[in-house]
Amino acid sequence: MEKIAEYQALITKLIDLQDYKKEPPELYDPIIYVMSQGGKRLRPMFTLLACDMFGGDITHALYPALAIEMFHSFTLIHDDIMDKAPIRRGEETVYKKWNSDIAILSGDTLFAMAYQNATQTDNRLIKPILEVFSKTAIEVCEGQQYDMNFETARKVSLEEYIEMIRLKTAVLIGASVKIGAIAAGADYTSIRNLYDFGVSFGLAFQLMDDLLDVYGNLEQFGKIRGGDIASNKKTYLYLKALELGDKEQKKQLKKLYSNKRLQADEKINQVVEIYNQLNIRNEVVSLMEQYYKESLRSLDAVVADERKKEVMRVFTWQLYNRNY
């Protein structure tokens, strides 16, 4: 699986070599800050691996891959304002380190820079790539809006939740592989199957994120365990517990989520206690595996070199087996 290491190095190098403008510093310092933070870079990886899968010229996918990473970072900058999130990837968020005006504007700038890179490819590819890019960008905004709406919604169904994470997270993974496939000139059916693979994997990936927040490992994940609970986030775990719990458990859960005086630690422990009683962990793992298997079936249907498809399988397997 040398390809994986090779592309990871390539993306890191590409990002490091970006010659960001410097003036005004209030605008560009936050951009340099978020782009150099690291993160998993999984979206551009998906783009390059998808392009390679069809034997495509990787130079056609490279800047669109960077564009997707920039777009992703831009959404995090803006989301953190709306979510009032102080920490991201173990470091202060832009709105916290600077202020929300700077976070709005440096985010906007990074969004435009993403588009600049998305057009750095073969002329014939610009239109189809940008169509996917813009459509996806709009869907991600819709997903974030649904996520915000859920904060104050009286009731959120599991279906509504899945649709929200599909828009907010999964379609961008779908777009990442789709753009790689377009850059390689893949056939229409394979592009569609690969997109479905990316979306299903994205759903599994987000459910794992919900799970890791509660059952993950702090050191490796860089987030407070139970951060979603502390901030009353209606995750899949919470919504599933509301569905499965008896009257008393539901009442207790809602009470805990609306309690403003309880210490975070105490609240998290009590919520997790209910999750454990209801075996929520297994419930989430089961749905996650369902989406993961679905993603593999879509990948199987893609017409491409079998050894290269195997690289993609290994890559997703590694992501799927992160720390939980």
Next chain:
Amino acid sequence: MEKIAEYQALITKLIDLQDYKKEPPELYDPIIYVMSQGGKRLRPMFTLLACDMFGGDITHALYPALAIEMFHSFTLIHDDIMDKAPIRRGEETVYKKWNSDIAILSGDTLFAMAYQNATQTDNRLIKPILEVFSKTAIEVCEGQQYDMNFETARKVSLEEYIEMIRLKTAVLIGASVKIGAIAAGADYTSIRNLYDFGVSFGLAFQLMDDLLDVYGNLEQFGKIRGGDIASNKKTYLYLKALELGDKEQKKQLKKLYSNKRLQADEKINQVVEIYNQLNIRNEVVSLMEQYYKESLRSLDAVVADERKKEVMRVFTWQLYNRNY
């Protein structure tokens, strides 16, 4: 000058016919709200008139023109959050009518929609148009950042101020005509001259905006007279007064701008009194005319049908002679 009325009707129709998505309404209602507010639509007008000037196919410029109007509206939505501006075009701003989270996110969505439209043109034109579009978008963000920096800066020179409005306002007018010229397949030198025309006119236009805020007419302008003064905005008028004033006038002006208890009306009257003593109005009009004449010289240098250039001259003349 039928062309002007014809294109104005065309743009209005194009905007009215947009079939915006509806869900979630929190995201799309603000977009529909700002796009239907009217405004002068002068940027898309510049694009269409520029395309027509070179005998270009107007259908190649139409959606990029809409893209520029959407981009402009997006920047207003975000700027109004940062400037805490409650009123725009005589109506409540998005952040005020809804909230700042919704203003951030519906703005982001509108930005992506702008790009969607910018690619709705002939395939060969997408790359050059998007290059201008993205470069300009980034410059507009830089201009807004400088504008915000000026709020807390101890000293702002007139040169810094002009550079700020060049980035924040003028380059977008330059881009509007440039994109129209690109869509028409104009020659390189004419494109450059037309861009210079747009930027110079944009500078004159913004200086006029500063002037109208103080010496304009409320009914037609839809803004409170002296709004810039009330919000301590360091306009060209203010900075010029600081340059020309004697020690006492400078001291008085700075004191008025830092006075938080004075009634807005009283403050505006006293600031305008100093402006009048120093003949600031004439100073601004003189610089405005300089930029306006410069824009006309650049337009003269453009190689195009003389009758069509005349349409552009009439259009800018009408804008230049708005209400002051």
